[in-house]
Amino acid sequence: MLQAVPSEASVRAASAHTPQPHQVLGALPQPLLVLLPDRRLLFMNTSAEHLLADGLGQARAGQLMGLGQLDAPHLDELLKQASACTSSRTGLWFTPGLTTGWLHAAPLAPAIAQASGWPPQSVLLSLHLDEPALTQAARIDALTRQCRLSKAERHVLMLLADGEPVDATSRHLGLCVSTVRSHVRNLLGKTQAPTLMQLLRWTGSAASLPH
Numbered sequence: 001m002l003q004a005v006p007s008e009a010s011v012r013a014a015s016a017h018t019p020q021p022h023q024v025l026g027a028l029p030q031p032l033l034v035l036l037p038d039r040r041l042l043f044m045n046t047s048a049e050h051l052l053a054d055g056l057g058q059a060r061a062g063q064l065m066g067l068g069q070l071d072a073p074h075l076d077e078l079l080k081q082a083s084a085c086t087s088s089r090t091g092l093w094f095t096p097g098l099t100t101g102w103l104h105a106a107p108l109a110p111a112i113a114q115a116s117g118w119p120p121q122s123v124l125l126s127l128h129l130d131e132p133a134l135t136q137a138a139r140i141d142a143l144t145r146q147c148r149l150s151k152a153e154r155h156v157l158m159l160l161a162d163g164e165p166v167d168a169t170s171r172h173l174g175l176c177v178s179t180v181r182s183h184v185r186n187l188l189g190k191t192q193a194p195t196l197m198q199l200l201r202w203t204g205s206a207a208s209l210p211h
Helices: 008-016 023-029 046-053 072-083 110-116 132-147 151-161 164-173 177-191 196-202
Strands: 032-035 043-045 057-060 063-067 088-096 099-107 123-129
Touching: 023 043, 023 110, 032 046, 043 046, 063 072, 072 088, 072 099, 072 123, 123 151, 132 151, 132 177, 132 196, 151 164, 151 177, 151 196, 164 177, 177 196
Parallel strands: none
Antiparallel strands: 032 043, 032 123, 057 063, 088 099, 099 123
């Protein structure tokens, strides 16, 4: 069976409608930056531009000068490692709100660099901002399902994880303090947490959940 061979004109037309790598990167919600090892900026997507505009990073004269607590020398080290094909992950924090996140530095894929006209030693920085409210809720949902917590126990755990003491939790739920303490004992028993502090740590960290 004969197969039709695409004409040169049809190939050119198809390639003209194919999004370029920088267009794809620009549309992503995650802050992304492409740099040379000397911190020269080749590309920032819209999310990264907003991040710098909000004061979470600094750029001057086409160079990235800082990102979170990372100053120019620290960025130099990360970029040089990445350009030598050594990826890294670095925790970040930002003032004044002390929000947190982490930075992934990696060599830019050669196909993307070539298609975009960027030098082969280009580095891709991707920034991941933490969402504590989302992750805490997910951890509590995981504990609820894994440990078969009741609705009342889940509500108590949510309030305690938000920083409310037992007496405030009892007022919030319209329960006696003794009832809340009973729920706490049940929580410790079902989750196998040795202490309430350890249980609350499980709700707000990446530590392994009990089995």
